[in-house]
Amino acid sequence: MSLFVEQICQLLGSGSNPFQHLEKSAVLQEARIFNETPINPRRCLHILTKIIYLLNQGEHFGTMEATEAFFAMTRLFQSNDQTLRRMCYLTIKEMANISEDVIIVTSSLTKDMTGKEDVYRGPAIRALCRITDTTMLQAIERYMKQAIVDKVPSVSSSALVSSLHMVKMSYDVVKRWVNEAQEAASSDNIMVQYHALGLLYHLRKNDRLAVSKMLNKFTKSGLKSPFAYCMLIRIASKLLEETEAGHDSPLFDFIESCLRNKHEMVVYEAASAIVHMPNCTARELAPAVSVLQLFCSSPKAALRYAAVRTLNKVAMKHPSAVTACNLDLENLITDSNRSIATLAITTLLKTGSESSVDRLMKQISSFVSEISDEFKVVVVQAISALCQKYPRKHSVMMNFLSNMLRDDGGFEYKRAIVDCIISIIEENPESKETGLAHLCEFIEDCEHTVLATKILHLLGKEGPRTPSPSKYIRFIFNRVVLESEAVRAAAVSALAKFGAQNDDLLPSVLVLMQRCMMDSDDEVRDRATFYMNVLQQKQKALNAAYIFNGLSVSVPGLEKSLHQYTLEPTEKPFDMKSVPLANTPITEQKTEFAPVATSKLPEKPGPTRQDIYQEQLAAIPEFQGLGSLFKTSEAVQLTEAETEYVVRCVKHTFARHMVFQFDCTNTLNDQLLQKVMVQMEPSEAYEVLHYVPAANLPYSQPGSCYSLVRLPEDDPTAVSCTFSCTLKYLVKDCDPNTGEPDDDGYDDEYVLEDLEVTVADHIQKVLKPNFAAAWDEVGDDFEKEETFALASVRTLDEAVGNIISFLGMQPCERSDKVPENKNSHILFLAGVFRGGHDVLVRSRLALADGVTMQVTVRSSDETVVDIILASVG
C-alpha cells in the first residue's frame, strides 16, 4: 500500500520529475505489454517515451535487451494511433545503432512512406533512410525519387534531407537523383527549395562549372527562402574565392544586392561574406559596414552580437573602415550581454586613438571577471595588438595584464596573458624588469606546467642579464622545492644559466645545484650533476656550448644518425657534425584574434621540410653516399609565371656536393614530355657528375629531375657559381581530350634562366640564444675584420635586411630589428658553414651618407672566415 502512496505523491508532487528514478530494467519489463492484444496505445506511448528518455540520458542498452525491446516495438505498427506511430519512428532512429536486425521494419516503413496518410510519409522516409545501407537504398530508389518530387512539402523535404545524409555513404546512388532535386528546387515551398539547393550543391560541389551554372540560375530566378539565400551567398563567396574572380564579377554584385534583402538573416550573411573576402577595398566594405552599424542598435541581442563580432573582424584588417561606427560601439560598452560589451571594447581598442586607450582599459577592467574565458582571450589579444601599435602604452598594459594574471582563469587564457607579457618584454627593453617580476609572481602559484617551464626558460635567458640577477634566484629555487618534475628540471636549467653568466652568483648557485643532486627525479638529478660539473670547470667556452646555446641539431635527424651509428659499429666516436642541423623556425605570424574555436590540435612538431627532402633524396640510388643533407634552399623560379613549362629549382647542399632538384610542370595539354632533364653549364670549376631525368611529364602533373654537382675541392673559396640551364626533353604530341600520346616524338629544348649558387647556400642558420657567450666560445683564433662602404643603401633597416639575406645567417638577440631614430646599429649573425664549422658575424653599421659597415667574422676554421669576407667584399 505504501508503494501506491509513494507513486501518487510522486505524480502529484509539483517539483518532481516523473522520469527521474526510472530503472532501465523496470522499463524494459514494462515493454512486454507491447505484445498484448489489443494494444493500449496510451500506455505503450508512455513506455516508448520512457525508453527514449533513458537513451537520451545516456543510459546504456545492451544489444540483447535493445533488440528484444525493438522487436516488441515492431508490433505497435498494428495500432493506428498517430502519436504512437510517430514515437515508433523515433525509437527506430534512436535504436538504429544499438539493436540488431533493425531492417526488419523496412517493409512497414516503406508502406508508410508510400501510403495515404501524409502525416506518416515524411517521418517514415527519414526513419527508413536511417536504417538503410547502400544495397538496400537501391531497392527503395524508385520511392525516393518519387518522394523528392512529391507535392506534399513535408514529404519532399524529408526525402531531400535524407538523401543529403545518404550522400556520405552512397554518393553514386544519390547522384542519380539530381534531376528530381532540380525539379524540387523550383518548388513553391521555401523549405523544399532550401533543401533541394543544399542537396544539389553537395552533389555538384566538385564540379566548379556546374556550381557556377547553378548559381547563375538561382541568382536570376530569385528564391523565396531566406535560408536558401544564405546558402547561395556562401556558395557564391566560396566560388569567388576559388576562382579568384575580381570584385566586378556578377557573383559579387549578387552578394552585394543581398545587403538590401528584407530578411535580416540574409543581410547579415551577405555583410559577413563581404567582410571575410580577402583583398576587399575600403570602398567595397563600406556598404557592409553600414548595415552592420545599423544592427548594432537592434533590440535583438543575437543581432547586436553578430554585428559587433563581424565589425571586430573588419577592424583587424581595416580599422579605418570601422571608425564610422565608433559611436555605436561606444553605446554597446554598457550592454548587459558582456560578450557584446567585450567585443565592442576590443573593436574600439583597434580603431580608437591612443588617447582613448586608458579610458577603455578602465572600463573593461570593471567587468573582466564576469566574462567567459574565450572573451578574456580576445581582450588579451587586443591588448597585445595594441602594444605593438602604441609601444609607449606598455606600462598601462603591463599593469592590466598583471591584474588579469592574478584572476582565475583557464589555461588558454593564462597562456595568452603570458605570451602577451613576453612579447612586450621583447619589444620594449625598459619593460623587462617589471614584466619579469610579474611573471615571477605568477609562477609562485601556477598550476600549468607548460607555462611554468616556459617562464623559467625565459628567466634563465633574460634574468642573468638584468642589473640585479640575484633577486630571481629565490623564485627559481622555490620551484625546485615545490613543483612537479618537469618544472623542477626547468628550474635547474635556469639556475645553471645564472651561475654561468654571473661569477659572483656562482658559489651560491653551486650550493643550490648540490641540493638538486639529491632530487628524487632522474631528469632533475641528471641535469643538476651535468651543470654542476660544467660550472665547476669555470670555462667560458664550455658554458657557452653546454649551458647557453644548447644543441642546434634537428631532433629527428639526430635520432636517425644515432640509429644508423648503432647499426654499424665502428671504432670512431659518433660525430655530432654529421647530424643535420635544425632549421630555425620561422617566427609565427600572430594573426588570429577573433574568438576562434580554441583549437585542440596537438602541437607536435612534424618532420621539417628538410627532413622530407632528405628522405626523398636518400631514395634515389645515385645520391647515396653523399652524407647527410646540410641545407635545402628556398625554391627559385627559373621560368616566368605563365609559360609553357614551369620550372623551379631547390638547391640541396651536402658536405662536398650539391644536388639541384628541378620541379617541372608541363602546362600544355597536347604534349607529353619524356626523359626530361636540365642541362647545366657551370661558370666556375664546378663539375656536373650526374643527371637524373624525369621519365614522364604529363600535362599538369609536376615531376622532378635532378643534377648532381661536385664542389671544387682544390679551391674551397669558390663558393659562388653561375649555371646556365637548359631544359631538354622528348616531346610526344597527344590528343588534348583523351590524353593519348602519339608513338613518335622529337627532341626539343627550352632555355631557362640562369641559376646562382651563393655563399648563403653553404651556410645553415643557427640561433644562438646567447650570442656573447657563443662569441667567446669560438674565440679570436681566426678573427678577421674589414670595413666596407655600402653606398647604394639609404637606411639601416635596408642594410640589415641585405646582409641577412646575402649571408643566409640567423640574426641573434633580436638584432635584426633596428630601433627607430638611431644612426648606428650592431647586427649579430650566427650560422654553421658546410662541413660543420661554426661561424659568427658581428657587423657594426653606421649611417652617414651611405651606410658604413665594419664586419668582424669569427669561426673555428680560417678558410670559412676568408670565404665570408671575400664574398661580402
Place this chain on the structure above:
Amino acid sequence: MTAQTCPRQHQRTTMEIASLEPSLYTVKAVFILDNDGNRLLSKYYDKELYPSMKEQKNFEKNVFNKTHKADNEIAFVEGMTIVYKCSIDLFFYVVGSSQENELMLMAVLNCLFESLGQILRKNVERRCLLDNLDGVFLVVDEIIDGGVILESDPQQVIQKVNYRLDGSEQAYGFDLFDYIVGNIDGQTDRSQCA
C-alpha cells in the same frame, strides 16, 4: 567525396581562416535543461563534437553555468556559438559553430520555443514539459533532422506533429488511474515470474 573523407583537423584549421563551407548542417546540438542544469532532452548532431556522454554533460554544465544567471540570448562557450532562452524553470539551447550565422540559430530556437509554447498551451515549464515529453521529442524531430533545419515555421511544426495535449485535468486523472493499474499489472507479472 574527397571533402568528406578529409581529416577533421584539416577542416578545422581551414574553417578558421576561410568562411564556412556551404552546407545545410547548421545545428550542432540542441538541448533543454531544467533550472538545476539537469538534462531533460538533448540531441547532438555532429558526432565529432563531444562524442561521449561525459563530454556532452560537461559541455552542458559549462554552458549552463555561463548562461543561467542572465538571460542574454547569446553566448560563446568552448568555441561554439550558443543561442538560448529561458522560460520559468526551463532553459533552451541551440548550438552552432563559431562561424555560423547567429540569426539562423535564432530562427531554430524561436521555432522550437514557439512550437512548444503552442503544444503546452503556454505552460512552458518543467512539469508540463515532462508530462508531454513525447510531444516535445516529436517537435524537435520535426524542426531539426540530423543537424539540418527541417522546418522553421512553428505553425507548420504543430500541424505536422498533430499532437494532443496530455495532462489536462480530465486526462490527468485518467493517466493517474492508468499508471497505477499499469504498475499493478507489472507487479503481478513479476510475482508470477518468481
